[in-house]
Amino acid sequence: MTAPTISTEGLRELLERGAPVTVLDVRPPAERAEWSIPGSVHADAYEALRRGDPTVLADFHPTNGDRVVTVCAAGKTSMLAAECLRARGVDAVSLEGGMRAWSLAWNTAEVPCPGSSARIVQLRRTGKGCLSYLIGSNGDAAVIDASLDPHVYQRVADTNGWHIRTVLETHVHADHLSRARALAVETGARLCLPTTARVSFQYAPLKDGDTLRVGSAGLRVLNTPGHTPESACYLLNERALFTGDTLFLAAVGRPDLEATTDESRHRAHVLHASLQRLVALPPETVVLPTHTSAPVAFDGQPISATLREVHERTSLLRENEETFVSQILTRLPPTPPNHHRIVALNEAGTLPDDPTELEAGANRCAVA
Ligand SMILES: [Fe+2]
Missing domain, CATH: 3.40.250.10 (Rhodanese-like domain)
Incomplete structure (x- = not known):
């Protein structure tokens, strides 16, 4: 039987x-x-x-x-x-x-963004903990850190009457295979990355202070190196902050992936400066990270917090630079499975036929 x-x-x-x-x-x-x-x-x-x-x-x-x-x-x-x-x-x-x-299963939640000219939909890869975002305004849309099949973003954009015109990455990812390039190819959208020589495909380079238009909304680029050298955050209408793996809701990004011990220490110092830049933003700013460390419920509740809440929960944010660096380097979790191969594929901009084979396992981008 x-x-x-x-x-x-x-x-x-x-x-x-x-x-x-x-x-x-x-x-x-x-x-x-x-x-x-x-x-x-x-x-x-x-x-x-x-x-x-x-x-x-x-x-x-x-x-x-x-x-x-x-x-x-x-x-x-x-x-x-x-x-x-x-x-x-x-x-x-x-x-x-x-x-x-x-690991490919997903659900969505709308992120309230009062007073903003844009709407934000959080797409959660519940079986993996990857969070990605669709921002819609006046019929136009942008996707940040696509980790799901392109048709998922197109389906949610269609439902809302949005046309995906921009696809952005916060950094070169190490624990999921990016679907950004595939999404940009399928939709004809512009693919934007923080300026980096790491990738071998064409993209529109972003630099600190650039502002991208999404409909009538503005998305400002903040360079926040540390988790990786090219990591950036995106600030929507000065209200919602897409933090990638630089800042989570109760943890900070790890500085050691694809780095030697000396490089990790250097990156930890750089990360401290980047985080201090973020915590100087208004405390009401909504923090929207790219990963979460627990399975995401089908409850329609966004995974977000204000910068004030994140600051209260994350003791590392309140440490001076030397203490921050020594603590982060002693608390590093195990590295994500297959991260060398995942990074190599993301730098090449290619997707294997079955991405789940490499992506197995929990997210390990954070240090709490
Ligand atoms: Fe990452």
Whole structure:
């Protein structure tokens, strides 16, 4: 017997519309701790399923409606779980491709931006923690840090009556494959990057102080090196700040990726200066980072905070330069998996056929 499957897009749509479904995660606890589907329940059944234990999942009952979607890392053990539940009369299906495929799942939230001539939609890659943004004003739109398939941005832009004219990156990314170039090619939009010699494709270079127009809104470039040498932030109408991986909601960017120990120390000093520049902006400024460290719920709530809140939560922002540098260098998390290969592909502007193979694993761009 083979249980039916559901695709990532199928499950994404069920969760987006709040349909009753119990998502049952059967991975080992350590894998679940790394990343999971919001609202899912866990059964530590992986080993028992693999050895064909007939009593496995005997105590499991759906907690939200009758339908169950079983999940594992790649969609094989979850198939055993679905078969086992179906033998007991439970309406169970297996998530095709497992958590690896789920890394492409997404949802959206509108970011309130009072008094602004633009609207902001936050696109959240819930299975990976990548955040990207669609800014719309007077029928025109810009996308910042595209990490999803280009058709997703086009679909959301179409829904809002926007035409994507500009695609921007805050920096060369190390833990997801950029979809910016592909999006620019597909939409005919202008591809803009902070000025850098790192990439080998054509782009419109941005420099500190430049202001891009998006409809009637203005997007000002702030060079904020440190996380990477070319990192920049974009300030929308002096109210919303797209911080890339320079500043998160309770952490700062790591300065060590693709750098030697000496370079990391230098970059940490530079990052301190960049962050001091950001915290001098008005405290009501809305901070919108490119990554989050937890799975993103299908709740329509934006992942954002005011600069005042970020400052209160992030002790590193309040340290003097020497303390900041020594603390950040001792608190570095493990490097993201495959980051050398991801950076090489992002510098070349190419996308492999199956990006999820390289992108597996949690985001690790932040130091808290
Ligand atoms: Fe980054």
